[in-house]
Amino acid sequence: MLLAGMSKLLVTMSDVRLSYGRTPALDKIEMEIRQGEFLVISGPSGAGKTTLLRLIWMGDKPDSGLVDVSGFRSDRIHKRELPQLRRKIGIVFQDFRLLYSRTVFDNVALPLQVTGTANRVVQKRVIALLARMGLSHRRNSFPHELSGGEQQRVAIARAMVAHPVILLADEPTGNLDPEVSREVVDLLLEINRGGTTVVMATHDPRQVPAGKGRFLFLDGGVLRGADRWTELDEKP
Amino acid sequence: MSMIRSAVREISLNLHSKPGARLVTLLMVALAFIVFNTFLIISWNLQGLMDREESLIGMEVFLQRNISEAEGRVIGDNIGSMPDVKSVYFVSSQEAEALFRAELPGRTDLLDVMGSDFRLPTSLQVVFEREAMTQGRISDISRQISSIAGVDEAVYGEDYLPGLLKTVTTIRRLVILLGIVLVSSISMVVFYTVRLSVVRRSLTVDIMRIVGAPSWFIRIPFVLEGILMGVTGSAGGLALAALLSKVLSSAVTHRFMPFSWMTLVILLGAVTGTVGALAGSYEKER
Numbered sequence: 406m407l408l409a410g411m412s413k414l415l416v417t418m419s420d421v422r423l424s425y426g427r428t429p430a431l432d433k434i435e436m437e438i439r440q441g442e443f444l445v446i447s448g449p450s451g452a453g454k455t456t457l458l459r460l461i462w463m464g465d466k467p468d469s470g471l472v473d474v475s476g477f478r479s480d481r482i483h484k485r486e487l488p489q490l491r492r493k494i495g496i497v498f499q500d501f502r503l504l505y506s507r508t509v510f511d512n513v514a515l516p517l518q519v520t521g522t523a524n525r526v527v528q529k530r531v532i533a534l535l536a537r538m539g540l541s542h543r544r545n546s547f548p549h550e551l552s553g554g555e556q557q558r559v560a561i562a563r564a565m566v567a568h569p570v571i572l573l574a575d576e577p578t579g580n581l582d583p584e585v586s587r588e589v590v591d592l593l594l595e596i597n598r599g600g601t602t603v604v605m606a607t608h609d610p611r612q613v614p615a616g617k618g619r620f621l622f623l624d625g626g627v628l629r630g631a632d633r634w635t636e637l638d639e640k641p
Numbered sequence: 642m643s644m645i646r647s648a649v650r651e652i653s654l655n656l657h658s659k660p661g662a663r664l665v666t667l668l669m670v671a672l673a674f675i676v677f678n679t680f681l682i683i684s685w686n687l688q689g690l691m692d693r694e695e696s697l698i699g700m701e702v703f704l705q706r707n708i709s710e711a712e713g714r715v716i717g718d719n720i721g722s723m724p725d726v727k728s729v730y731f732v733s734s735q736e737a738e739a740l741f742r743a744e745l746p747g748r749t750d751l752l753d754v755m756g757s758d759f760r761l762p763t764s765l766q767v768v769f770e771r772e773a774m775t776q777g778r779i780s781d782i783s784r785q786i787s788s789i790a791g792v793d794e795a796v797y798g799e800d801y802l803p804g805l806l807k808t809v810t811t812i813r814r815l816v817i818l819l820g821i822v823l824v825s826s827i828s829m830v831v832f833y834t835v836r837l838s839v840v841r842r843s844l845t846v847d848i849m850r851i852v853g854a855p856s857w858f859i860r861i862p863f864v865l866e867g868i869l870m871g872v873t874g875s876a877g878g879l880a881l882a883a884l885l886s887k888v889l890s891s892a893v894t895h896r897f898m899p900f901s902w903m904t905l906v907i908l909l910g911a912v913t914g915t916v917g918a919l920a921g922s923y924e925k926e927r
Contacts, residue, residue: 462851485856492853502848506658518651519854521644563852 412440415571415602416461421470423456430456431626434470438604440570443597443618447610452623454606458573461604462494463487475570492520495564495572495601499579501556503548509535509559510544516567530566538562538592554585561592571602578612586612644858652862655845656869666838667874670914673830674878674906675885680823681902682886684816686895691809695774698805700767700783700797708763708791716791717765725773725782730766737761762793776803824909831874831913832920835867839921846922863922864915871914875907 416438423431431453438444446454459465460472463482472479477490503512510531517527535541538558548556557577564572574593578586590605590612597603597618605613610620622629656663702720704713714731721729732740738761742749752759767786769779779797786795839846849859886897898906 464851487850488853488855490853491851496851502844502851504845504848507654511654515848516852518647519644519849519852519858521647524646567853 412442414438415440415442415475416604417471417473418460419471419473421460421467421472423460423465423467429626431460431467431628434628436621436628438571438602440602441597441600442602442604443594443613444602444604445610445613445618445620446604446606446623447608447620448623449608453626454608454623455575456626457623457628458496458575458604458606461571461573462491462496488519492516492567493570495561495567495569497557497560497564497572497574497577499576501548501553501560501580503556503559503563505548508545508547509540509551512548512559513562513566515563520567531562534562534566552585553581554588557581557585557589558592561589561596565596565601569601571604572596574603574605576607577605578607578609648858648861651858652865655842655862655866659842662838662841663870666834666870667877669834670831670870670874670910671877671881673827673834674875674910675881677823677827678878678882678898678906679885680819681898681906682882682895684820685898685902687812687816689896691812694805695771695809696768698774698779698798698802699769700779700786700795702765702767702786702795703793704763704765705791705793706760706762710763712791713763713765716789719789720765720767720786723782723785725770725778727768727770729768732764732766734760734763737764774806776806828909828913831871831910832917835870835914835917836921838870839863839867839918860919860922863918867914867916867918867921868911869914871910871912871917872907873910874914875910878910879903879906 414437416436418434418436421431421434421436422429434457436457446457448454456465460467460479461474463472463474463477463479466472466479474490475493477486482490504515507515513534514527514531517530522530532541532544535544538561540555540558540562543551543555543559548559551559557580561572561574561577572593577593578589581589593603593605594613594617603618605618607613613620702716704716708716710731710733713733717729717731720726738752741752741761752761767782769782773779773782779802780799783795783797786792846859883897886895889895
């Protein structure tokens with residue numbers, strides 16, 4: 406879904422720089438993400454994809470420049486406001502980051518429980534979402550009892566349960582085989598068709614079918630907007 | 642209300658996870674407290690011993706032979722009203738003789754040699770307040786008493802008193818110093834043990850952060866867990882120390898520590914556990 410230039414701005418990055426110690430991670434990042442977009446950020450390992458996503462959920466703040474996410478500005482946001490921002494963002498990681506001592510239901514319900522959502526609402530939403538993800542039969546299972554693909558679907562369900570405006574997926578297929586990876590990408594595309602902005606960081610942009618999103622290439626912390634196939638052809 | 646219910650649920654889930662790791666933490670805390678409790682029991686008994694020694698420090702005031710019992714009692718009342726004097730006991734001539742015969746049964750011939758008219762002098766036994774137990778103060782009081790009309794001599798063990806007082810003071814200072822060192826090290830052990838148990842669960846903290854949990858929601862389960870581990874660990878340490886004390890009671894006569902000290906031990910556990918948990922959760926939340 407390509408809506409750039411039509412819908413409202415969700416994320417703006419202006420002249421963003423970030424270093425970890427003396428190692429520069431991102432340099433002169435200029436980027437806009439609009440509501441409803443499916444943005445693919447590709448690049449080799451260490452290019453700064455994860456750092457870029459961390460800047461969006463404000464796990465890090467830039468050394469200079471500005472990150473604005475749905476009105477939350479990196480130069481003004483107070484520590485107390487971070488939970489409010491993060492409730493608008495769903496995050497999916499390569500290593501799933503599930504709580505292994507809790508059931509699938511409890512993992513998915515977590516974002517609602519931490520905001521004090523009424524129990525009946527939690528029940529209703531989680532059960533509906535698990536059904537949509539094809540995980541109803543797994544609601545009482547523990548993550549270690551699930552396959553990698555199922556675990557990632559649980560992680561996506563957890564990211565989506567609070568109805569975020571933006572879903573960040575950091576190498577969501579990194580630990581999955583090609584077939585399951587395709588299923589996960591299809592799921593992200595379906596979520597995007599439902600209106601949620603999706604930002605997916607991946608080392609392999611070929612996982613996303615051509616024409617299904619906007620592609621940006623990160624290399625050595627520098628962002629290049631590019632037609633993905635041309636850019637990929639240029640890179641060995 | 643729902644959030645509080647969720648927080649309570651979170652605490653319950655936390656407590657049910659990784660019972661093995663929690664048991665190891667509890668054992669570490671309990672073992673640290675056994676060392677501390679053993680020190681407290683030794684200190685408590687040592688203090689009792691020193692109190693007994695100090696209570697033996699007193700003054701014998703001999704009255705002149707021409708002083709009647711009534712006059713002697715008046716002098717006693719005067720001494721009793723002096724600052725730092727705790728109590729005065731009048732010892733009549735007959736009582737002094739009875740005491741002499743009771744305490745030195747092999748030397749009663751000395752009294753017989755002195756003849757039937759001989760009477761031991763009446764005297765006053767003076768006990769001091771604890772705060773006055775210094776060589777300088779006792780010496781002052783002795784001079785004041787000696788200057789009272791009717792007093793023949795005031796004797797208070799000038800030879801051994803300075804050494805005894807110095808020894809008692811030194812032992813007390815050493816116990817306090819050792820206590821401070823032990824409280825600091827126990828606090829560090831409990832602090833780091835609890836902090837590590839929190840840091841070990843960094844994934845939980847990370848996930849809580851990314852799903853938008855407020856700081857208090859993330860921290861409260863850890864803090865309560867810290868309090869619980871501190872209290873349970875210190876109480877376990879007390880129970881084990883009590884068991885040890887019971888086993889050793891037949892071999893070494895001693896008293897277990899008083900209730901107020903036990904309360905302080907539990908409080909120390911709770912405080913160090915809480916601070917450790919807070920430090921761990923702050924560290925992971927940054």
